[in-house]
Amino acid sequence: MDATKKPLRIPPQFGVYAEKHNLFEMFRKLIEDLLIHKPGDPLEFLQEQLKRDDNDVPAIIIHGPTASGKTTISKMVCSSLRTAYISADNLLADDVSATAAEAKKHLQNNQPIPTDLWVKMIQARLQLYDCVKKGWVLDGFPETREQALALQAVGITAKHYVVLEAPDTVLIERQMGKRIDPQTKEIYHTTFDFPTNPDVESRLVEPPEGCSETSTGERLMKWHRFSKGLERCYEKYSKFVNADQPKADIFAQVLTFLKSKPRSLAPHTPRVILLGPTGSGKGVQAALLASKYNLVNVSSGQLVKEAVANESKMGEAMKPYVERGMLVPDNQMVKLLDERLSQVDCTSRGWVLRGFPRTREQAENLSSCGHEANRVFFLDVPNDSVYERLTLRSLDVVTGQRYHSLYNPPRTVEIKDRGLQQPKDAEEEVRQRLSAFYAYAEEIADFCEDAQHVNADQDPHTVFECIESMLVNPTPKKLDLDE
C-alpha cells in the first residue's frame, strides 16, 4: 500500500495507545532481532519473541582503566539491582564449558584469546536463566573495539555503558594500596576501604597483577589505546563518571544514570500537565512551552471564561458558579476539557494543560476520557517565594504595563503611585489558594506516578530549560532497588 496514494486517517486514540504500549520500540526490537538472526521462518521466530516476557532487564557494562573501581562498583550495582555479575575472570573460571577450557589453553600458551571464543562464552552465559530474567552487569569487558563489534553482531548490546575515569597518577597510587581477600575475592584498599573484620585483614594479599608502578603504567597505556574505540561503539548510552570520589558518591551517580532510558526515535506528541501552587509560574512556563514546541496552551480557567463569554450551553450552566466565585463542578469541567482536547489541533500538535486536575478524582476522570498526559510536572516553590512573587505585583492603569517591586520595578515614583494591585494578589487570598492546592497535592502525586518535580524557585528561563530537558528525554524508569 503506497502511502502517497491512500491518505491514512489514523484515529488519534491510536497515538495514546501506541505510546502506552511502547509499540515503536517493540517493533524496532523485533525487526532488529529478525535482521540479526535472519531465521528461515520469520513467522515462527516472531511468535516466539512475542511470547517471551517483557525484557526490560538491566544490561550494563562498567568499564574503566585499572584501579578505577570497576569491580567494586559492579558488585555494588549487582547486589542493589539483583542482577548477574559477569567478568572476564569468572567466564574463564567456568569448569563445565568446553569453550572456557579452549580459552584457558590459549592463555597458557601466552596467546590472546580469539574474539569468537569470547563471543561464544558470553553468549552461552547470557542464555542462562539468571541473566535472562534479572539482567547482567559486565565488568571490564569488552576490552577492544573488535570484541565490542563482534558482540553487537550477534545481538548482544548493553543498555548502559559506564566509564569510571580518573587521572593516571591517582590510579597508580590507588593500585599500590589494592588488596584482595583470596577466599571471597572481595577487593579492599589499605587507605580507603579497609576491612573491618580482623580475620579478613590477616588474609589479605596483593592482587595477582601486581601493585608496582610499572605494571600499572603498562595496563593504563593499554586502556588508553583502546578506550576511544570502545567509546565510539557505545556513544549513545554512555556516561563518564569521575572515579576520584568516595565510593558512595560514584554509586549514586551510576544509579541515577541507570534509571535513564535511551532516547528513542518513536514519534512523540507531548501532552503535558503543569501542576503547582498559585504563583509558581505555570502560566509563564505554559506559554513558553507552547510557543517553542508548537503545543496548544490550554488553561482550564481560560476555557471556563471563554465558555461563559460565548454563552454556549455549557457556558450558561457554568455561569452561576463563576458569578459567585466558586469552582465549576467536576463533571462540567471534565466535559469542557474533553471537548477541547479532542479537537484536531490538540490531538495532532499536543497540548499543555494547567490549572487542572486539582484533585485525584478529577485526574481519574480526565484519564478515563482518554486524555492521558505523558509528562506531568510539579513546579515546586516555597510559600515565601509565592508571597514575594504575587503580593508585590502591580499594574499601571494608564499604560497597561505590569510591574513587580523586586523583579521589574516601575521607573518613576509617579508610575509607582498610579499602580494598582489586583485583589486576587492580596495576601489573604494567596494564602487560601495555597492551602487549597496543598490539600490535594499529595494524592495527585500518588496518582501520577511518573510525575517529575521541577524547582520553580528560579528565574523563568532556568526553569524552562529544566522543563525542556525533562520533556525531551524519556521519563526515568523506576528501578527495582534492593535497599
Next chain:
Amino acid sequence: MDVPRASESKDYLQQHKIMELFDNLTAQLVFNRPDNPKEFMANYIQTLKESRTANMNFPCIFDETNIGSVFGMLDPTKKGFITFAQYKEAMVTMGCVRYDTSPPGAEQDCISQDTFTREVKDSLSRASATFQPQ
C-alpha cells in the same frame, strides 16, 4: 548502503515480506487496539501460519460485507455494474496493488459485482500473504 551485510539484510526483508507483514500487523492494531498487543500479535501470526499451510483464509481486515458495501457506494442506482474507471479507483482505495487490469467486462465498461468481489478478494489475500511463497 554499500556494506554487504546491509544489502543482505535488505534482501532478507524483501524475500520474507517483512515490511508488508509489519504493515498488516500495525493495521490490525490500529483497528482493534487490544489490551494485550503482544498476545494479539502472536495470535495473528498463528492465523497467518495456518493459512500458509492451508493456502486459504488469509487474515484480512476487509471481509465480504465490506466489499459489498464499497460496490454499493459505487453503484447507487443498483444497475449491478460499475464502469472500468470506477473499478480502478476502487482498487486503489481498497489498497489492492496487483489486480487484474482487464477483467471480463472491461471492454463493455460494465464490471459486475461478482467479478469485482472476486478480484478484490484475490488481491487482498495476496497482500495478506506476507510470507515467502512455499
